[in-house]
Amino acid sequence: MHISDGVLPMPVIVAGWVITIILLAGTLRWAAKKGDIAREIPKLSVMAGAFFVASLIHIDIPPSSAHLILNGLVGVVLGPLSYLALFIGLTLQALLFQHGGITVIGINTVNVGIPALICYLAFLAGSKRGIPLPAIGGVCGGLGVLLTVVLLVLVLVVSGDQFFAVAGLLAGAHLPIAVAEAIVTGAVVGYLVRVKPELLPIPLKGEKK
Amino acid sequence: MRYPDIDKYAWLDSPIHRLEPRIKILSFTVLIFSAVFVGNIPAALLALAVALLILILSRLPVRFVLQRSTPILVFVLPILLLMPLTVPGTPIWSAGPVAFTEEGLSYAVLITIRAVAAIVLVLTLLGTQRIEATLRALSLLRVPGVIIQMLFFTYRYIYVMMDEFLSIWSAMRAKGYTLRPNRYGLSIIGNLVGMLLVKSYERAERVYCGMEARGYRGKPITVAPFSITAADYFACLLLIGIAGGLQVYPLVAL
Numbered sequence: 001m002h003i004s005d006g007v008l009p010m011p012v013i014v015a016g017w018v019i020t021i022i023l024l025a026g027t028l029r030w031a032a033k034k035g036d037i038a039r040e041i042p043k044l045s046v047m048a049g050a051f052f053v054a055s056l057i058h059i060d061i062p063p064s065s066a067h068l069i070l071n072g073l074v075g076v077v078l079g080p081l082s083y084l085a086l087f088i089g090l091t092l093q094a095l096l097f098q099h100g101g102i103t104v105i106g107i108n109t110v111n112v113g114i115p116a117l118i119c120y121l122a123f124l125a126g127s128k129r130g131i132p133l134p135a136i137g138g139v140c141g142g143l144g145v146l147l148t149v150v151l152l153v154l155v156l157v158v159s160g161d162q163f164f165a166v167a168g169l170l171a172g173a174h175l176p177i178a179v180a181e182a183i184v185t186g187a188v189v190g191y192l193v194r195v196k197p198e199l200l201p202i203p204l205k206g207e208k209k
Numbered sequence: 210m211r212y213p214d215i216d217k218y219a220w221l222d223s224p225i226h227r228l229e230p231r232i233k234i235l236s237f238t239v240l241i242f243s244a245v246f247v248g249n250i251p252a253a254l255l256a257l258a259v260a261l262l263i264l265i266l267s268r269l270p271v272r273f274v275l276q277r278s279t280p281i282l283v284f285v286l287p288i289l290l291l292m293p294l295t296v297p298g299t300p301i302w303s304a305g306p307v308a309f310t311e312e313g314l315s316y317a318v319l320i321t322i323r324a325v326a327a328i329v330l331v332l333t334l335l336g337t338q339r340i341e342a343t344l345r346a347l348s349l350l351r352v353p354g355v356i357i358q359m360l361f362f363t364y365r366y367i368y369v370m371m372d373e374f375l376s377i378w379s380a381m382r383a384k385g386y387t388l389r390p391n392r393y394g395l396s397i398i399g400n401l402v403g404m405l406l407v408k409s410y411e412r413a414e415r416v417y418c419g420m421e422a423r424g425y426r427g428k429p430i431t432v433a434p435f436s437i438t439a440a441d442y443f444a445c446l447l448l449i450g451i452a453g454g455l456q457v458y459p460l461v462a463l
Contacts, residue, residue, distance in 0.1 A: 043413040
């Protein structure tokens with residue numbers, strides 16, 4: 001899923017870094033307006049660590065075997081700061097496990113981070129309409145992976161016609177993961193609603209809407 | 210699941226290990242970017258040769274490098290297999306509708322060599338110094354404090370969360386759970402992830418209170434234990450020179 005070094009041409013890599021830096025600066029500014037960013041750093045980091053470990057869970061779905069991405073869930077739980085958390089997660093994944101290259105951290109963050117932001121908005125919109133939360137969670141989980149695959153295919157096709165077949169193969173291999181991830185995310189959201197609803201961006205019982 | 214022990218050979222001694230971390234990061238980054246963008250196969254081979262030479266100088270065990278570079282196969286294998294068959298061009302070999310084209314093959318080989326050269330350089334950079342040294346050097350290189358602090362904290366908590374995960378996981382396995390890709394198996398995984406998040410959130414609250422009580426206000430206190438010597442400057446110039454050479458070489462050779 002995470003693109004390696006040496007695959008993409010220069011303009012795509014530069015564009016990835018530019019978009020990532022703009023989004024990081026934007027979400028950080030947003031967070032600074034809402035409250036003290038220093039308060040957020042330790043919490044965000046511990047959560048990012050938990051997501052990092054959860055994304056190491058290996059699921060074998062014949063014929064492929066994959067790790068969970070969980071970007072939909074990260075988006076739902078962490079909101080706009082999910083972009084920063086995913087950037088940190090991907091950087092550490094590149095540094096510690098070589099999942100994804102160093103030069104492509106920008107574009108890889110775009111691929112998983114933008115779907116996370118979209119999932120956050122989708123979750124907010126869905127919960128306002130009163131749809132059961134685990135169901136929206138499941139949709140967000142699947143949507144996160146699907147959007148990531150769409151972006152990945154777009155990136156590869158923009159990089160050159162040569163990548164057409166490779167992009168198709170990767171997209172096909174990720175469809176089962178989207179389903180698995182929808183089920184997992186739905187279950188996580190259901191669990192959080194019961195156990196710790198303050199982790200979700202929903203008004204709590206007894207709190208004014 | 211294994212611990213991310215990327216720096217387990219940081220205690221070795223070699224010219225590469227002795228380079229000052231800031232210098233090493235700067236010059237290797239330039240070299241990696243250069244290797245990733247080389248334009249033709251001879252230049253890419255040159256980049257790979259440089260990368261392997263640096264790897265030999267660093268005395269990192271070959272097994273470590275081989276094990277660590279397997280993740281790139283996910284991308285490189287499909288490219289190597291599919292590109293020669295799908296890119297239109299002059300066929301080298303064909304059987305019926307299937308044609309093996311020269312353009313596809315050379316592009317796939319170019320990408321593969323670039324990817325291998327890059328991963329060898331990345332592993333030599335990260336494998337020859339403690340990850341703490343890397344992060345501290347990045348902070349001295351003016352990477353924003355928020356990013357550095359988050360990298361430090363997250364890195365530290367990955368270990369804690371892994372232990373947390375493994376203890377839940379072994380409890381589940383002791384009760385007879387095996388992971389199957391069906392609805393039940395996956396929703397149990399969902400509960401596991403949820404539990405991990407709740408535990409981490411509660412831990413995060415405690416960590417934050419503990420840190421605030423000890424005077425944390427969001428500003429890291431950096432000490433600079435590194436000192437740059439003349440040899441470091443020389444190595445830096447040499448590596449950046451090679452990086453430039455890799456970019457110039459295809460232009461001259463053509």
